[in-house]
Amino acid sequence: MADAQALATHSNAIEIRNLTLAYQGHPAVHHLSGAFESGSLTAIVGPNGAGKSTLLSALSGQKTGIEGTIAFTSAIHSKQGRPSKLAYLPQQSAIDREFPVRVLDVVALGAWRELGSFRPVSTEIRARASEVLAAVGLIGFERRYIGELSVGQLQRVLFARLLMQDAEIILLDEPFNALDTRTAEDLLGVVLNWHRQSRTVIAVLHDLEMVRQYFPQTLLLAREVIAWGESTEVLTPENLKRARQTAEYWDDRAPWCVRPPENGSRGG
Numbered sequence: 001m002a003d004a005q006a007l008a009t010h011s012n013a014i015e016i017r018n019l020t021l022a023y024q025g026h027p028a029v030h031h032l033s034g035a036f037e038s039g040s041l042t043a044i045v046g047p048n049g050a051g052k053s054t055l056l057s058a059l060s061g062q063k064t065g066i067e068g069t070i071a072f073t074s075a076i077h078s079k080q081g082r083p084s085k086l087a088y089l090p091q092q093s094a095i096d097r098e099f100p101v102r103v104l105d106v107v108a109l110g111a112w113r114e115l116g117s118f119r120p121v122s123t124e125i126r127a128r129a130s131e132v133l134a135a136v137g138l139i140g141f142e143r144r145y146i147g148e149l150s151v152g153q154l155q156r157v158l159f160a161r162l163l164m165q166d167a168e169i170i171l172l173d174e175p176f177n178a179l180d181t182r183t184a185e186d187l188l189g190v191v192l193n194w195h196r197q198s199r200t201v202i203a204v205l206h207d208l209e210m211v212r213q214y215f216p217q218t219l220l221l222a223r224e225v226i227a228w229g230e231s232t233e234v235l236t237p238e239n240l241k242r243a244r245q246t247a248e249y250w251d252d253r254a255p256w257c258v259r260p261p262e263n264g265s266r267g268g
């Protein structure tokens, strides 16, 4: 059973060794080894069903049938075995918009570690929440219910919550999916700003042009690593073809597989 471990190498924010992730005993990610460097901006790309969301969710600490190790740098390693300063944004479809909660409370939740459970939102947190809402273009939205927001506005709110979290590692699952161009551009600006601030950002993306233009590192995944490193070297026609071909032969009912640990794969 894998667990997060403190790392010796501080230039890596996350180091993965021979990681296999599975649902009901059927592997969705196989024998993944490599590292995300501290301060790197990495896109995870690959065909549908490649295991991208599964990997991101495992990095966030939501384990699913897991073998191998995910290790975080000791500087940000909490007692619970995951970084105390890690933020994870799942796909928006995973969020229940019917829940009667106001924008301010969603954003303030980003500060729950400072706030503590069941404590009222302080004046300072309210002021910070208004600031981060302004930073994502939502001045005056504090008292709106999330069910009243457009998809783009809700994504801005969720980015405001990430800003509130002030995390060192930020995991984003298809953050620009189904957004209008203006919102996608604005939120990409937030991501690039995190990168300038030397935070480690990992995003599952489908838009390869965006990846080529803005994401220096890429992990091309097709349940196993096809390539991992500089985006220009990873996103070659040969590698993309290999990822597509690998996808054609997937068997979702395949049993657990066994392979000796590798040392060769590299990452960011």
Ligand SMILES: Nc1ncnc2c1ncn2[C@@H]1O[C@H](COP(=O)(O)OP(=O)(O)OP(=O)(O)O)[C@@H](O)[C@H]1O
Pocket: 023, 024, 028, 046, 047, 048, 049, 050, 051, 052, 053, 054, 055, 252
């Ligand atoms: N909760 C689950 N229970 C069982 N199987 C799952 C579950 N979630 C994902 N899977 C399976 O794991 C595999 C990888 O899924 P995952 O969602 O990680 O892929 P992905 O690369 O993010 O795909 P997409 O680009 O379509 O979002 C798929 O075969 C999927 O059907």
